[in-house]
Amino acid sequence: MTASKTAFDPASAAARGLALCHFCAQVQPVAHAHCARCHAALHLRKPHSLQRTLALTLGAMLLYLPANLLPVLNVESSVKGNQQNTILSGVIQFWQDGDYPVALIIFTASIVIPIAKIISILILCRAAQTGRRPSAMTRLHRITDFVGRWSMVDVFVVAILVGVVQLGTVMTVTPGGGAFAFAAVVILTMLAAHSFDPRLIWDAAARRLNTASHRNRPDGAA
Amino acid sequence: MDSAPILPSPTLACHDCDALYTAPAVAEGEKIICARCGARLFARWPNALQRATALVCASAWFFVLANIFPFLSLQAEYRESGMVLGGTVSGLEEHGFPLLGALVGVFMLGAPTLIIGGLLYVLVPLFHHRRLPGAGRLYRAILEARRWNMVEVYLLGVLVSLLKLGKLATLSLGTSFWAFVGLIVCLTAALSAIDHRELWSKMEGASR
Numbered sequence: 077m078t079a080s081k082t083a084f085d086p087a088s089a090a091a092r093g094l095a096l097c098h099f100c101a102q103v104q105p106v107a108h109a110h111c112a113r114c115h116a117a118l119h120l121r122k123p124h125s126l127q128r129t130l131a132l133t134l135g136a137m138l139l140y141l142p143a144n145l146l147p148v149l150n151v152e153s154s155v156k157g158n159q160q161n162t163i164l165s166g167v168i169q170f171w172q173d174g175d176y177p178v179a180l181i182i183f184t185a186s187i188v189i190p191i192a193k194i195i196s197i198l199i200l201c202r203a204a205q206t207g208r209r210p211s212a213m214t215r216l217h218r219i220t221d222f223v224g225r226w227s228m229v230d231v232f233v234v235a236i237l238v239g240v241v242q243l244g245t246v247m248t249v250t251p252g253g254g255a256f257a258f259a260a261v262v263i264l265t266m267l268a269a270h271s272f273d274p275r276l277i278w279d280a281a282a283r284r285l286n287t288a289s290h291r292n293r294p295d296g297a298a
Numbered sequence: 299m300d301s302a303p304i305l306p307s308p309t310l311a312c313h314d315c316d317a318l319y320t321a322p323a324v325a326e327g328e329k330i331i332c333a334r335c336g337a338r339l340f341a342r343w344p345n346a347l348q349r350a351t352a353l354v355c356a357s358a359w360f361f362v363l364a365n366i367f368p369f370l371s372l373q374a375e376y377r378e379s380g381m382v383l384g385g386t387v388s389g390l391e392e393h394g395f396p397l398l399g400a401l402v403g404v405f406m407l408g409a410p411t412l413i414i415g416g417l418l419y420v421l422v423p424l425f426h427h428r429r430l431p432g433a434g435r436l437y438r439a440i441l442e443a444r445r446w447n448m449v450e451v452y453l454l455g456v457l458v459s460l461l462k463l464g465k466l467a468t469l470s471l472g473t474s475f476w477a478f479v480g481l482i483v484c485l486t487a488a489l490s491a492i493d494h495r496e497l498w499s500k501m502e503g504a505s506r
Contacts, residue, residue, distance in 0.1 A: 084316075085315075085316065087317055087318065087334075088311075088315070088316035088317065088318060089309075089311035089316050089317075089318040090316055092318065094309070094311065094318065096311040096313060096316070099437075099438045099441055099494075100494065100495070100498040101310075101313070101494060101495045101498070102498070103308070103309040103310065103311045103318075113434075113498055113502055114434050114437075114438060114498065115434065115435075116438060153466075170461075170462075173465070175461055178458055178461045178462070181454070181458060182458065185454075210315065210335070211334075211335055211336070214314050214315060214335045214336075214337070215335075215336070217314070218314070218337070225445070225448050225451055226451055226454070228405065228448055228451050228455075229451050229454050229455045229458065230455075231398070231402065231455075232386070232402065232406070232448075232451060232452045232454075232455030232456075233455045233458050233459050233462065234390075235386040235387070235389065235390050235398075235399070235402045235455075236370070236381075236386055236455055236456060236459040237459055237462065237463070238386075238389035238390055238393060239381045239385035239386045239387075239388070239389035239390075240370050240371075240372050240379065240380075240381040240385070240389075240459070240463070240469075241372065241379070241463070241467075247374070247466070250393045251390055251393055251395050251398065255395070255398060256395060256397070256398050259398055259401055259402075263401070266445065270445065274314045274315065274335075275314065275315060275316040277315075278315045278316060278317075278334075278335075
């Protein structure tokens with residue numbers, strides 16, 4: 077077995093020393109260092125993709141705790157008294173009020189998507205080493221990248237409520253620290269999904285096929 | 299623009315799996331899908347440049363309207379408070395979260411401003427086969443800004459807020475809200491009409 081750790085998928089542009097410009101999609105020799113058309117730096121793969129992705133995901137995981145434990149919204153109302161809402165208590169409140177669709181939207185955007193994103197990024201990082209099921213993993217990356225921004229909805233709700241509710245003595249609404257931590261979680265997972273390079277999965281898949289074909293070669297066959 | 303098939307570039311590589319292809323000629327209305335992983339490599343809309351420019355102009359107009367008229371107003375117990383679009387940002391800043399306010403501002407005001415203004419700067423001169431200074435660098439910034447443009451997510455936030463407050467107070471939507479909806483429709487359509495491979499090749503062909 078001779079496949080080295082840095083070997084590229086033989087069917088890929090990188091195996092021929094060709095880099096795809098990240099900005100203008102021009103294919104050109106990586107030896108040029110900068111894109112001839114748009115002057116962006118050329119790389120065969122996103123630099124330090126896995127390290128960067130894992131570091132950002134770790135940051136998101138750490139901030140996930142304060143994002144869910146701290147209140148995102150403080151409501152001081154002369155009618156209903158003071159209330160501190162965390163993300164989960166907000167969802168529960170919507171559910172108890174009978175607003176099931178809103179409860180589901182917030183539950184999906186603020187709880188399901190961030191967790192699913194963190195898990196799928198970890199799965200993708202693993203897949204970039206094992207090379208299993210590259211098509212499915214590429215699709216998972218595409219979904220993860222697309223869906224992340226929708227988690228920001230809760231932060232916008234807080235911002236809108238703070239902006240619109242200025243009713244003096246009747247009600248005051250102020251943002252809580254949880255909103256900040258949650259926004260950071262969303263941004264970090266978005267950056268993590270973006271720094272992951274799905275082409276690494278195909279490189280790993282090619283290495284896997286390569287070792288498998290070496291192993292299956294009948295040694296003593298005439 | 300001419301409807302003759304154009305070559306996006308001599309070779310195509312998939313951005314998701316790096317499969318290498320020799321580029322086929324792409325006629326208007328056609329798209330190329332990666333045979334291995336299904337990623338969309340190239341899509342050419344009929345009259346893409348005109349379509350995109352018209353939609354960007356409409357977005358710019360809606361964006362101006364969305365910023366000058368009241369966005370939401372709220373009535374409770376003979377009191378009324380209104381909010382303009384920028385109030386989403388200033389409210390957070392007033393209550394001690396300037397960084398969060400700035401982030402929200404980037405997502406719903408800054409990114410769309412850069413995208414709309416930048417696209418006008420890049421697209422309009424192309425009709426005269428010209429390319430203004432810095433157009434290439436600006437277009438790269440637009441491609442980066444697209445991910446942080448969250449106007450549609452903001453709209454969902456508005457709808458959720460309406461339901462959240464609906465029981466406490468009467469909320470009414472201002473002119474700016476409808477302009478914002480128009481902005482989302484036009485900007486989304488404009489961005490999907492532009493294929494960046496095609497745009498780069500047009501910019502390459504334009505004189506400076």
